[in-house]
Amino acid sequence: MTVHPSLQTYADAWTHSVEAISELVKPLVEGEWNGRTPCPGWSVRDIVSHVIGMECEQLGDPRPIHSLPRDLYHVQNDHQRYMEMQVDVRRHHTAPEMTSELEYTLIRRMRQLRNETRSPETMVRAPLRAEQTLELALHMRAFDVWVHEQDLRTALGQPGNLDSPGALITRDTLLEALPKVVAKDAGAPPNTAVVIDVQGPVEFLRTVRVDGEGNGSVDGSPSLGPAVTLAMDWETYYRLACGRVRAQAVEDRVKAEGDQELAGAILRNFAVTP
Template identity: 70%
Template sequence: MTVHPSLQPAIDAWTQSIESVHELVNPLAESDWNRATECPGWSVRDVVSHIIGVECEMLGEPRPIHTLPRDLRHVTDEFSRYIEVQVDVRRCHTAPEMTSELDYTIIRRSRQLRNEHRSPQAAVRWPLGGGSERTLERTLAMRAFDVWAHEQDLRRALGVPGNLDSPAAVIARDMLLAALPQVVAQDAGARPGTTVAFDVHGPLEFLRTVRVGPQGRGTIDGSVSLGPTATLILDWETYVRLACGRVRAETVADRIKTEGDQELAWSVLREFAVTP
């Protein structure tokens, strides 16, 4: 048996992105591992620790038994407490220890994925807490998205841009766009009959329109709306940073252009973050 064709794109995207992470951090000096990233409270080391930790859980390894310090100000709820364990347990690791564990984890996960023969609809435990399950297809896409998002965190922290149009970036785009109807219709409270256009340029260019129907439900499509209620024009990297909760709209206002209903546009921007 071989890997199901519908799983291969996500596996390939994950592989390309996690190998890019390895290439980024492998030559770093010890001090560079302490550079701050846009993830609150996390350094380069912490981001890589998070990637390693989740992939180890995907391999079926038991979670570390570890008590978190009480002074981690960015740990504010049960979810952040859960994911912080895999991070904090590695904060004393040296650069060679980090790169060696990352390399070993990539080798083992790649082998696991090459031998993946389950159905795309097989239920698997989601590794980020809550005891929930996802389909295998959804889980692999989300892993590609998560690793790519953290690759971009590392690239910004290290000043090494790239891969904004990689296969995993396309998966990330589609997953972020799927969340837009709720952002506009529910979170930002757009009224029925409202249309909000998103004009995104850069390495990934796209135009999408969210329409709020009579029952207050949002839908999204690629058609051009004549005279939308509001239009947001921004570059792809800024879109990602906002949607992944890395920055607030006010701090990148110089990279965003809004047209039409300004109050609505900024209500949407303030509710733009859709990842934990």
């Protein structure tokens, strides 16, 4: 048996990205595992540890019993503490230990997906002792591993896969959060529209509309008189939305037209990942 048809897109995207991660880190020597990545506070080793840990949790493995150090500046809330546990417990693992555990975990996880017979609505394990549907779990794993693949590519100077299956899932995932960014976080006035124009390997144009009650929605129709138009390339968009870079650092790659105060508020609140 294979995964349910509605899950296949996520399974394929996840597989594409985790195999790319495995190939990226396989030839690394010991010192390269400590290299900084765009993911705040995490090294190459930390990102691979996170991927291993999250896939182990999807397999049903118990979480490690481990006490976090108190001096981790990037750990500031319960969600970050939860994620850090799988990372910190592996911080002293050697390169061979990391690559062998990654390979073994991916073999187990791919076998699990090949043999998956549960329905997409089945409730499964989620972070912080919560539950989520199997479909959402696999969706979020496909999104997460693509973003972390890009973290590793940036850290290792090996760009690529900006238009892979995981990139398209990432686009859709980030666009779902855009109405809240514009309407709630940035405080766009009622009855206004904001256009996002993205070029590059993944191209799209979306309009966020704020209704009379201040609620946001997003669609693919152009607006004739938007309050703000933000134009940027795909890499800049995902890096901003995933909190990999601040707006000030990429202001030369973002063209903002219209209400500059609102544009600035949107860009300051653009990051939507925890």
